[in-house]
Amino acid sequence: MPAGSEALKKYPFLRGAEELVEGLSLTNLSDFPRVLELAEKKVRYMLGLSRERDDPTDKRDAVAAFSASLAMASATGSRRLIRSYASALSRELEKELSTDAPDIYKEVAASLGVPVEFDGKEFRMSLLDYLSLKGIDNEPDLLLPQLKVERGVVYFQVNVFRRLISTVFRRTLVEKMESQMRELSAATIDPKVKDAIASISAEFSKRRGEEVDVSSLSPIESLFPPCVKFWTSEMNKGINIPHQARFLVATFLLSIDMSVDDVLKYFSHTPDYDERIARYQIEDLAGQRGSGKKYSVPRCETLRTSGVCTCRQGLCQHMTHPLLYYKISIQKRLNGDPNAGRDCAGSLS
Numbered sequence: 001m002p003a004g005s006e007a008l009k010k011y012p013f014l015r016g017a018e019e020l021v022e023g024l025s026l027t028n029l030s031d032f033p034r035v036l037e038l039a040e041k042k043v044r045y046m047l048g049l050s051r052e053r054d055d056p057t058d059k060r061d062a063v064a065a066f067s068a069s070l071a072m073a074s075a076t077g078s079r080r081l082i083r084s085y086a087s088a089l090s091r092e093l094e095k096e097l098s099t100d101a102p103d104i105y106k107e108v109a110a111s112l113g114v115p116v117e118f119d120g121k122e123f124r125m126s127l128l129d130y131l132s133l134k135g136i137d138n139e140p141d142l143l144l145p146q147l148k149v150e151r152g153v154v155y156f157q158v159n160v161f162r163r164l165i166s167t168v169f170r171r172t173l174v175e176k177m178e179s180q181m182r183e184l185s186a187a188t189i190d191p192k193v194k195d196a197i198a199s200i201s202a203e204f205s206k207r208r209g210e211e212v213d214v215s216s217l218s219p220i221e222s223l224f225p226p227c228v229k230f231w232t233s234e235m236n237k238g239i240n241i242p243h244q245a246r247f248l249v250a251t252f253l254l255s256i257d258m259s260v261d262d263v264l265k266y267f268s269h270t271p272d273y274d275e276r277i278a279r280y281q282i283e284d285l286a287g288q289r290g291s292g293k294k295y296s297v298p299r300c301e302t303l304r305t306s307g308v309c310t311c312r313q314g315l316c317q318h319m320t321h322p323l324l325y326y327k328i329s330i331q332k333r334l335n336g337d338p339n340a341g342r343d344c345a346g347s348l349s
């Protein structure tokens, strides 16, 4: 049975939603001008190409605009745009869920093929179902060592499960859009829709083309996020820092393309430093050992929860990721801003 109107407006991918938009495609989208307008605005807003937000008031429009927006993003043929759009939608989903009672999570999870039970306090799923989840490997909070596992059942706190849903959602969207991208033929797209897609694609490329590629620059320590500055300065003083802080420092430095040897130098002043062990651990984080998996820098929310975040002012007030902080600070510096990278500077000793 299709979900209720309010739920579908917030979560236009719930089970039964597609029944509402059968027959809608990029071939006939311009026959539905309001849907085309909503879909285009959604893609632009979520990709940061426009500040204009236009939320549908009708559930049918919401579902149609969501579905059309995915098709439009796919039709750009850009994997980078598709991944950015999926990430923005998954962040939005996590935000929406955080304003809802956990009861809806089960319905949202079921739409994504994630079977789960909720006991009013924790979510739980069988270990087998957990192991079949895709796309969670880069989220340290979602890995088994961080979770409660008892007798073949995995338990999740509400906020952790929210992260799990948004991670699976992102992966599902990327797979769906990449598959649409392979199937779409330019000839089947309505010319008006094609124009909208071309314009989104051009603006996105221009915007991204102008962005700084942080991995192509030499590391600029003065622009590192406050948390990385703080913990590296603690290590320099020979202070033993927590595991989560070491993880942050190592993954951050590796993400801006520092070599394992250079990353090791940051750790060489810690009291328990053993080069052989440290090298092994950093090579592992860099994906140069074992499974070959490269670990990601944790998000600010995770770092706040684990007490590793060290700043709540300026850019950090609303920051979502340490790498984003670094990227923005570089852009600010290039624009001549003398305060770039100086958030919470006074708290560093």
Ligand code: SF4
Pocket (backbone or CB within 6 Å): 225, 226, 227, 228, 299, 300, 303, 304, 308, 309, 310, 311, 312, 316, 317, 319, 320, 321, 322, 325
């Ligand atoms: S808000 Fe993010 S970038 Fe800023 S100090 Fe905290 S964890 Fe680091």
